[in-house]
Amino acid sequence: MKKNLFFASFTMLLLLILSSSGCKEKEDLKDRFFSIEEADMNLEFGSTPENKIILVKTNLSLNDWKAESEANWLFLSTQEDASQGASLKISATANTSGERRTAVVKLLSPVQNYILNVTQYGSSDIVLSEDIKVQPSGGKASECQPGQDIENTWDGKFSADGANPYHSPWGKSANFPVTLEYYFQGGADIDYLIYYTRSGNGNFGEFDLLIATDEGHSDWKKYGSYNFRMQNAPSKITFKTTQKVTGIKFEVKSGASNFVSCDEMEFYRYNQENTLEKTLLTVFDDITCSTLKEGVTDEQINALPDYFVRLAKALQNNTYDAHEKEFRIREYAPYSIPEEWATKLMTKKYSNLDNPTGISVQQGDEIIVLVGDTHGQQISLQSIWESGQEYKQTNVSGEVYFLSPGVNKLTMRKEGQLFVMYNTDLTSPDAQPIKIHIPMGSGKVTGFFDLKEHKTDEKYAELLKKATHKYFCVRGERIMFYFHTAKMQEFVPNQILSAINLWDDIIGWEQELMGIEDVRPSQVNNHIFAISPEGSYMWATDYCIGFVYTYLNNILLKENVMAAKDNAWGPAHEIGHIHQAAINWPGSTESSNNLFSNYVLYKLGKYCSRGSELNDLADSRFVYKKAWYNMGDATHQGEDTEIHMRMNWQLWNYYHRCGHNPKFWQTLFKLLREDRIIESDPGAAQLKFAMKASEAANEDLTDFFDLWGFFIPGEDTIDQYGTWKYKVTAEMIKEAKDFMKKFPKPKHAFQYIEDRKAGDTGLDTKPSDTGYYTQFEGEVKPISSNIVYSVSGRKYTVENGENAVAFELRKNNAEGELIYFFNMFSYDIPTGVDLTNTQLYAVQADGKRIEIHKK
Numbered sequence: 001m002k003k004n005l006f007f008a009s010f011t012m013l014l015l016l017i018l019s020s021s022g023c024k025e026k027e028d029l030k031d032r033f034f035s036i037e038e039a040d041m042n043l044e045f046g047s048t049p050e051n052k053i054i055l056v057k058t059n060l061s062l063n064d065w066k067a068e069s070e071a072n073w074l075f076l077s078t079q080e081d082a083s084q085g086a087s088l089k090i091s092a093t094a095n096t097s098g099e100r101r102t103a104v105v106k107l108l109s110p111v112q113n114y115i116l117n118v119t120q121y122g123s124s125d126i127v128l129s130e131d132i133k134v135q136p137s138g139g140k141a142s143e144c145q146p147g148q149d150i151e152n153t154w155d156g157k158f159s160a161d162g163a164n165p166y167h168s169p170w171g172k173s174a175n176f177p178v179t180l181e182y183y184f185q186g187g188a189d190i191d192y193l194i195y196y197t198r199s200g201n202g203n204f205g206e207f208d209l210l211i212a213t214d215e216g217h218s219d220w221k222k223y224g225s226y227n228f229r230m231q232n233a234p235s236k237i238t239f240k241t242t243q244k245v246t247g248i249k250f251e252v253k254s255g256a257s258n259f260v261s262c263d264e265m266e267f268y269r270y271n272q273e274n275t276l277e278k279t280l281l282t283v284f285d286d287i288t289c290s291t292l293k294e295g296v297t298d299e300q301i302n303a304l305p306d307y308f309v310r311l312a313k314a315l316q317n318n319t320y321d322a323h324e325k326e327f328r329i330r331e332y333a334p335y336s337i338p339e340e341w342a343t344k345l346m347t348k349k350y351s352n353l354d355n356p357t358g359i360s361v362q363q364g365d366e367i368i369v370l371v372g373d374t375h376g377q378q379i380s381l382q383s384i385w386e387s388g389q390e391y392k393q394t395n396v397s398g399e400v401y402f403l404s405p406g407v408n409k410l411t412m413r414k415e416g417q418l419f420v421m422y423n424t425d426l427t428s429p430d431a432q433p434i435k436i437h438i439p440m441g442s443g444k445v446t447g448f449f450d451l452k453e454h455k456t457d458e459k460y461a462e463l464l465k466k467a468t469h470k471y472f473c474v475r476g477e478r479i480m481f482y483f484h485t486a487k488m489q490e491f492v493p494n495q496i497l498s499a500i501n502l503w504d505d506i507i508g509w510e511q512e513l514m515g516i517e518d519v520r521p522s523q524v525n526n527h528i529f530a531i532s533p534e535g536s537y538m539w540a541t542d543y544c545i546g547f548v549y550t551y552l553n554n555i556l557l558k559e560n561v562m563a564a565k566d567n568a569w570g571p572a573h574e575i576g577h578i579h580q581a582a583i584n585w586p587g588s589t590e591s592s593n594n595l596f597s598n599y600v601l602y603k604l605g606k607y608c609s610r611g612s613e614l615n616d617l618a619d620s621r622f623v624y625k626k627a628w629y630n631m632g633d634a635t636h637q638g639e640d641t642e643i644h645m646r647m648n649w650q651l652w653n654y655y656h657r658c659g660h661n662p663k664f665w666q667t668l669f670k671l672l673r674e675d676r677i678i679e680s681d682p683g684a685a686q687l688k689f690a691m692k693a694s695e696a697a698n699e700d701l702t703d704f705f706d707l708w709g710f711f712i713p714g715e716d717t718i719d720q721y722g723t724w725k726y727k728v729t730a731e732m733i734k735e736a737k738d739f740m741k742k743f744p745k746p747k748h749a750f751q752y753i754e755d756r757k758a759g760d761t762g763l764d765t766k767p768s769d770t771g772y773y774t775q776f777e778g779e780v781k782p783i784s785s786n787i788v789y790s791v792s793g794r795k796y797t798v799e800n801g802e803n804a805v806a807f808e809l810r811k812n813n814a815e816g817e818l819i820y821f822f823n824m825f826s827y828d829i830p831t832g833v834d835l836t837n838t839q840l841y842a843v844q845a846d847g848k849r850i851e852i853h854k855k
């Protein structure tokens with residue numbers, strides 16, 4: 001009874017609640033809304049797993065509406081979050097059936113119901129007629145290792161499978177040029193050829209390609225010159241037009257380790273039966289399939305393979321997602337060949353990954369790549385991924401897939417992000433942009449930021465937010481960042497311009513000193529590729545520079561770069577290693593690049609330069625009797641970089657900052673690229689540097705380099721990134737000095753120039769009293785006739801010496817041997833210096849020595 005009563009009253013209560021809420025619902029319904037975009041009512045999915053988010057405009061709570069579907073290949077979830085409001089996420093599993101399938105999704109709410117039509121396309125149903133392989137009827141090599149003759153190159157068997165390649169005789173340098181002739185009896189039509197290396201000795205370097213069209217294949221005509229750069233990867237040559245030949249001949253002029261080898265040489269002609277391309281051209285304007293022909297009918301569209309139906313419909317209905325389209329359809333600009341320019345400009349190799357696609361792939365993905373007119377240029381796709389046992393690091397090369405004009409169907413051998421490889425001679429009229437379309441369903445768009453194209457921080461923030469891959473690419477003018485997306489999102493979610501401009505500038509300043517403005521960017525335009533390894537710290541090598549990913553906040557935020565002197569110094573030093581070769585020799589490798597880092601500090605305009613006080617030079621030379629190559633206390637690879645780096649920086653301060661020859665370094669770089677330092681002979685190298693510096697300055701720099709210890713005969717070993725024999729003889733010194741004598745004496749004694757003074761930001765040395773760079777500018781200020789000195793023990797004190805640039809202790813007279821120098825008004829001469837019969841002189845900026853009398 002009690003129970004019944006309770007039940008009755010509970011029911012009453014429930015009714016009361018329900019009826020009251022019912023009333024409220026009816027009342028509020030007119031204020032409630034629930035809608036989706038019309039475009040979202042027809043959804044198309046590719047064959048690979050894919051998610052779509054449908055935004056729902058509603059003020060209903062998440063419990064008041066729902067989505068349902070009977071398709072077992074669709075997964076639905078409704079969600080609500082503060083930033084984008086309510087949404088429906090539809091996930092489609094892979095469609096491996098090869099057939100298109102459809103489903104409906106019902107979106108149900110008290111306000112409004114929707115039916116969404118979903119189509120998922122089948123996995124690629126594109127059948128490409130393969131190109132026709134043309135088998136040579138015979139051939140001849142100018143020389144070979146017994147058993148490794150030319151017929152091994154058309155047996156269809158690769159050395160990876162244990163087959164023999166062609167190889168020039170073992171144990172000796174090949175007799176260049178080595179010729180490989182291929183014959184095609186009765187003539188053959190050939191569109192392209194592929195050279196497979198055996199990945200090692202003998203990989204082709206430079207060669208001429210000749211063709212014969214006469215019956216006896218004896219009348220060879222040169223078709224072109226090539227350089228496969230001895231790389232461990234296949235190379236392809238596509239003829240501009242089909243060649244009807246009886247013979248093809250390679251005249252190989254260089255090969256890896258002075259051998260010549262070839263695993264396989266394949267010749268092809270395009271398949272004229274390629275009906276797919278003909279069919280596509282009935283619907284699309286051109287083979288990149290990026291626009292529809294005017295007046296195209298549904299019937300024509302539906303006659304296409306399924307893969308292209310989806311594409312055509314998206315173009316027709318204007319439903320090709322703008323973000324996807326931006327990255328899937330692009331024109332790719334030509335870039336120079338970094339290997340070639342590294343040799344010419346004496347730098348480490350810049351990157352060849354200048355053309356990101358913003359599309360990532362998984363291993364096993366089958367992708368379609370639609371390539372427009374290639375203007376006869378060789379292009380390929382390369383997928384870039386990471387490797388490493390201890391820690392992960394981005395690779396600078398990966399799987400390469402050759403591209404031909406037209407439809408390319410490729411199976412991805414490894415995962416990664418795709419880059420278009422289009423590296424060529426920029427002066428060629430054929431170096432034209434190439435249009436490439438990687439349509440929907442092929443790979444996944446992650447996007448990238450290009451400074452020239454995307455311009456603003458807002459666009460960067462938008463693109464970074466949409467990024468789907470582990471790495472995100474930012475392309476500036478001279479540098480490309482390829483960093484962890486998550487780190488960029490963490491450190492710089494909304495701004496990139498200050499960082500990309502800063503690093504473009506830093507590299508630009510370094511390039512500016514090298515005197516390459518005549519070729520960059522007209523002939524050489526590659527980027528430096530910066531990656532973010534998950535270990536190590538900071539380094540530079542061929543093809544890339546690395547900044548450990550935990551350090552990215554220090555290089556991506558200008559205020560962090562500027563926050564400490566070393567933050568910019570470190571990277572500028574590393575990038576300096578890329579650029580230093582022309583002015584470098586063993587024993588200087590960790591300092592000659594600091595010309596660049598000091599210049600970068602100067603250009604950044606906050607911190608003063610770096611390096612020892614000149615007193616260290618005085619001690620090295622006159623107390624410890626050291627020469628240039630071994631002065632100071634070795635800190636970096638057997639070198640005292642702190643002293644060494646001042647020499648180049650003095651030259652810059654005097655010629656550039658004081659304006660006496662603002663093209664000095666550019667000229668010196670050019671001279672040393674024309675007539676190069678031989679690395680294996682550091683003694684001769686240092687003298688050559690002194691001579692070329694005199695030539696660049698058009699002044700006799702004997703006194704300058706004398707103070708820097710260049711003219712001290714001796715023999716020794718230098719250990720720096722190798723072991724080098726160092727030898728400087730009296731004869732070599734005479735020869736150098738005789739050469740330098742041809743030029744007039746410099747107008748100043750600038751071996752004493754300093755650019756640091758008390759109060760400078762970043763000052764980490766004791767500033768000198770004399771020799772500040774402004775003393776070398778304009779009219780020479782005469783030294784006061786009241787200059788006097790006093791001496792107490794070994795401490796010399798000079799009065800009224802303000803206009804001197806340094807003080808010298810010389811034996812007997814002004815022409816006498818230099819015993820020591822200092823640039824302070826009061827200085828303790830080290831005990832190692834013999835002061836007997838010495839005279840103190842004040843050096844005037846113009847080099848005049850003025851005797852100082854005792855007070």
Ligand SMILES: [Zn+2]
Pocket residue numbers: 573574577590
């Ligand atoms: Zn270094």
